[in-house]
Amino acid sequence: MRSLVVISAALLLLSLSSCVTQKKYKALQSQLDQSNNLLKDCNDMKDKLGARLSSCENDLAMSRNSLGGKQDEFNLLKEQLADCKAQRDKQLTTVGDLTVLSKGANDNISQTLSQLKDKDQYLQMLLAAKNKADSINLALAVNLKGVLKDGLDDKDVDIKVDKTVVYINLSDKMMYSSGSYNLTPRAREVLGKIATLVASRPEVDVMVEGYTDNNPIKTACLEDNWDLSVKRSTSVIRVLQNDYHIDPNKLIAAGRGEYNQLVPNDNPDDMATNRRTRIIILPRLNQFYDLLDPSKAAAKIK
Numbered sequence: 001m002r003s004l005v006v007i008s009a010a011l012l013l014l015s016l017s018s019c020v021t022q023k024k025y026k027a028l029q030s031q032l033d034q035s036n037n038l039l040k041d042c043n044d045m046k047d048k049l050g051a052r053l054s055s056c057e058n059d060l061a062m063s064r065n066s067l068g069g070k071q072d073e074f075n076l077l078k079e080q081l082a083d084c085k086a087q088r089d090k091q092l093t094t095v096g097d098l099t100v101l102s103k104g105a106n107d108n109i110s111q112t113l114s115q116l117k118d119k120d121q122y123l124q125m126l127l128a129a130k131n132k133a134d135s136i137n138l139a140l141a142v143n144l145k146g147v148l149k150d151g152l153d154d155k156d157v158d159i160k161v162d163k164t165v166v167y168i169n170l171s172d173k174m175m176y177s178s179g180s181y182n183l184t185p186r187a188r189e190v191l192g193k194i195a196t197l198v199a200s201r202p203e204v205d206v207m208v209e210g211y212t213d214n215n216p217i218k219t220a221c222l223e224d225n226w227d228l229s230v231k232r233s234t235s236v237i238r239v240l241q242n243d244y245h246i247d248p249n250k251l252i253a254a255g256r257g258e259y260n261q262l263v264p265n266d267n268p269d270d271m272a273t274n275r276r277t278r279i280i281i282l283p284r285l286n287q288f289y290d291l292l293d294p295s296k297a298a299a300k301i302k
Contacts, residue, residue, distance in 0.1 A: 172275030230255030
């Protein structure tokens, strides 16, 4: 009986011990579950913080880049401000210089206006001198036509005024025998009338130019057309000097040969046109030089 009681007591104690252990186990298990949940929450929080940290680092990098750009803009604006200040200082200096020069500039303007007035007077004198020369040349041409018209064909004499000179074109058939440089009696008579008018104009020179056609020529006395044209002009010069006493210092002889033709040498009539002697009455060059001197220009137009 006593053994039964002991066994019963032992079983009761074992049963009680088992109940206590089971309860503790459940408590521990509950704590473990709570710890796991807490750990999971911590891990989630860590991931979120990690993402937030990465975002903050990106924002920081972008801010640094933006700050660098702003610094460059600031430096550029600083340089522009320095340039503006330098320009301002330069302009202030220029204004100061202009103020200093203003009196001298006014004096220069007054002097320039005075010089322009003098130049205008000089130009007026030149214009008057030119008008006088044109009038004299025109009168000379009219007189030449008047004294040469009698007994001469219009084709034998052509008188023109061109700019500052008078041209007298004399035909070959009136002046010379064919292929010769000997003057005809009619040519000497015409040259005498021209010499009378030239003698009344001491301020002019007389150039005589000889022209030929393109027919080649070569004789014992003539080498070519150049030679013939020169000898024809010198024949006229000698008559003006020796027969009509024109000052040889006023005479110029020139030969143009077969060149400077008026028309092509295509037929006898055109060839006759090109065979001519031209007398040019022109003012002496020293008169033009005198016109360039204001002190002498006034005397030329009186």
